Amino acid sequence: MDNNAQINKQTLPFASFEWKIAFRYLRSKKKEGFISIISLFSLIGIMLGVATLIIVLAVMNGFRSELLDKILGINGHITIQSYGSDIDRYDEIREEIGFIDNVYSVVPTIYSQVMVSSGEQTAGAIIKAINYTDIERVPKIDESLTIDRYQDKEGLLIGSGMARSLMLGLGDSLTLISPKGSQTPFGTTPRIKSYPITGIFNIGMSEYDSNFVYMPLQEAQKYFNKKNKVNTIEVFLDNPEQIDLALIKIREIVDGVGYVSSWRDQNKTFFTALEVERDLMFIIVSLIVLVAGLNIISSLIMLVKDKNSDIAILRTIGASKNSIIRIFFITGSFIGVAGTTLGVIIGILFCQNIDAIRLFISKITGTELFSPEMYYLAKLPAEIDNYELLSVVTMALSFSILASIYPSWKASKIDPVEVLRNE
Numbered sequence: 001m002d003n004n005a006q007i008n009k010q011t012l013p014f015a016s017f018e019w020k021i022a023f024r025y026l027r028s029k030k031k032e033g034f035i036s037i038i039s040l041f042s043l044i045g046i047m048l049g050v051a052t053l054i055i056v057l058a059v060m061n062g063f064r065s066e067l068l069d070k071i072l073g074i075n076g077h078i079t080i081q082s083y084g085s086d087i088d089r090y091d092e093i094r095e096e097i098g099f100i101d102n103v104y105s106v107v108p109t110i111y112s113q114v115m116v117s118s119g120e121q122t123a124g125a126i127i128k129a130i131n132y133t134d135i136e137r138v139p140k141i142d143e144s145l146t147i148d149r150y151q152d153k154e155g156l157l158i159g160s161g162m163a164r165s166l167m168l169g170l171g172d173s174l175t176l177i178s179p180k181g182s183q184t185p186f187g188t189t190p191r192i193k194s195y196p197i198t199g200i201f202n203i204g205m206s207e208y209d210s211n212f213v214y215m216p217l218q219e220a221q222k223y224f225n226k227k228n229k230v231n232t233i234e235v236f237l238d239n240p241e242q243i244d245l246a247l248i249k250i251r252e253i254v255d256g257v258g259y260v261s262s263w264r265d266q267n268k269t270f271f272t273a274l275e276v277e278r279d280l281m282f283i284i285v286s287l288i289v290l291v292a293g294l295n296i297i298s299s300l301i302m303l304v305k306d307k308n309s310d311i312a313i314l315r316t317i318g319a320s321k322n323s324i325i326r327i328f329f330i331t332g333s334f335i336g337v338a339g340t341t342l343g344v345i346i347g348i349l350f351c352q353n354i355d356a357i358r359l360f361i362s363k364i365t366g367t368e369l370f371s372p373e374m375y376y377l378a379k380l381p382a383e384i385d386n387y388e389l390l391s392v393v394t395m396a397l398s399f400s401i402l403a404s405i406y407p408s409w410k411a412s413k414i415d416p417v418e419v420l421r422n423e
Contacts (some may be wrong), residue, residue, distance in 0.1 A: 018323055021314075022330035025303060038299035043339040045292025050343025050396050051350065052286045057388050058351040060278040062381030064271065071207045072263055074138060074212075076234025077243060078250055079127065079266065080258040086229035087257060096253050097235055100183025102246050104238045105137035108230040110220045115177040116213065118166040125162070125213045127176070137236065161210030163200050172197050174213070178224065193223060201345030233258070286395065292339065293399035300332050300407030304414075311414050321412040326407040336400020340393055351382040 026039065080087075087093070087108075094106040110129040128139070156174055168174060178191040196217070203209055221228060233254075237246060243262050251260050264271075290305060304311070311324055350357065358380050 018326045019330060022184055022334070025307065025327075026334060037168060038295060038302065039335055040291055042295035042299055043335050043342075046289060046336055046339030046396055046400065047343040047346065049288035049292055049393060051284065051347040052288060052341050053282065053395055054344065054347030054384065055350050055354070055382070055393050056281045056285055057278065057392070058280065058347075058382040058384045059354070059380065060274065061385055061388070062383040064274050064278075065383050066381040067205070067274075068271075070203055070208070071267060072240050074203060074208055075263065075266075077237045077240045077263050078235040079261050080233040080250070080254050081261070082231045082234070082258045086226055086231050087233065087351060088229045090233055091253060093233060093257065097230050097233075097250055097290040100246055100249050102237050102239055102242060104236045105134070107131075107134045107137055107234045107235055107236070108217065108229050109232045110215075110217065110224060110226060111232050112178070112220075112224055114213075115193055116162070116166070117175040117177060118168055118172065121166045123162070124211070126211050127213050127220065128216050129215040129217045131217045155216070156195045157199040157201060157214035158197055159209030159212055160200055160202040162213070163197075165210065168197055170197055170200065172303060175221070176213075180224070192225065195219075220399060221267050221313075240378055257297050289396050291398055293336070296332050296400060296403040297407060299335075300328055301410065303331065304328060304407055306409045307411075308414055311411055315414075324412045324414075325408040328411045329404045332404025332407065334395055336403070340396040340400070343396070344389070344393060348384065351384055354382045355380050 031106065034175075080093075090108040094108060097103060097106045107130055110127070112127045112129075114125055114127050116125045133371065156175065158168065166174070173194045174197055175194045177194060199214075201209070216222075217230070217330070221230075235246070235250065237243060238264060243264070247260065247262055254260060265284065315321075
């Protein structure tokens with residue numbers, strides 16, 4: 001009677017004896033070894049699933065943030081491109097756009113494709129001509145210049161990738177070859193001219209470091225025969241996310257002069273592909289957590305089968321059906337909570353040291369795991385979003401809790417009289 005009274009007095013949702021029994025069932029014994037191994041595999045499955053999901057989402061977020069930061073740091077947030085003829089009144093347009101709220105700077109430029117040559121090395125390149133006094137208004141270029149010598153009126157700025165491929169350094173000469181040259185009786189002759197290299201930049205994005213060449217605007221106007229004209233005007237904003245109002249006003253100013261596009265329009269396909277890939281990876285990796293949740297069901301069902309006599313004894317000394325449900329619910333939920341907690345810790349630690357881990361694996365395997373030429377970035381980025389982290393934790397815990405309900409309910413349906421009779 002004393003035991004019955006003690007158990008019946010437990011009015012809390014989870015009584016102390018329920019916790020004790022649940023944790024005792026989690027400990028391995030010889031005859032329960034196989035069940036404990038299944039429970040361990042369930043915990044490891046949830047841990048790996050949660051960690052993998054956090055790492056995948058962090059890497060995808062890191063890719064997007066790094067690429068967005070570098071693209072917006074070198075290219076204008078709003079671009080005005082001439083329709084057919086070049087833009088001649090760009091100083092007037094620049095002054096008008098400069099008065100718009102959220103506009104940080106307005107940079108007239110000339111874009112053109114050329115061939116570049118140094119000795120026997122030849123490559124294609126994109127010329128971007130600007131006034132070198134505007135360099136400080138292009139954050140990523142100004143920050144990444146190795147030597148601040150771009151005041152030379154005729155010097156070129158090249159990326160570190162191009163410098164390596166063409167084996168060039170500061171003070172060397174680079175020859176530009178443009179097919180749009182002078183008209184002669186024999187046809188069009190290419191325009192060829194050599195310039196000294198007075199600066200090398202390293203943005204950390206191979207597409208720009210290997211293909212872009214910066215050139216003084218006035219020299220480019222002579223070289224491309226633009227005669228005080230440009231073909232592009234780039235507008236940088238203080239807040240690139242708040243772009244709509246500036247777009248409307250700029251379109252009014254340059255109506256009939258050129259086509260106006262935003263960074264969203266120019267990179268829409270690229271960033272949409274990243275979003276789709278991130279969502280698909282979330283769904284695929286979530287299946288790991290789901291499978292681990294199903295393992296919890298199987299391990300609890302086997303545990304219930306093994307503990308039939310224990311359940312019958314508990315029922316006969318006064319434990320209610322709800323107490324039996326709670327005992328096995330605690331057992332299953334603990335596996336999910338422990339696996340999720342360990343997964344979060346491992347995932348965060350991995351993300352914080354992901355590039356060091358990549359370099360270590362590359363060193364011991366002798367392979368390059370993250371090629372800058374293939375993935376555009378010089379290092380593997382990872383950025384954990386707190387909202388996504390909360391979503392992963394919520395999903396893993398939900399799977400674990402739901403997986404514990406059915407076996408717990410089955411345990412409460414065991415008839416103690418029938419079990420003890422068979423014993």
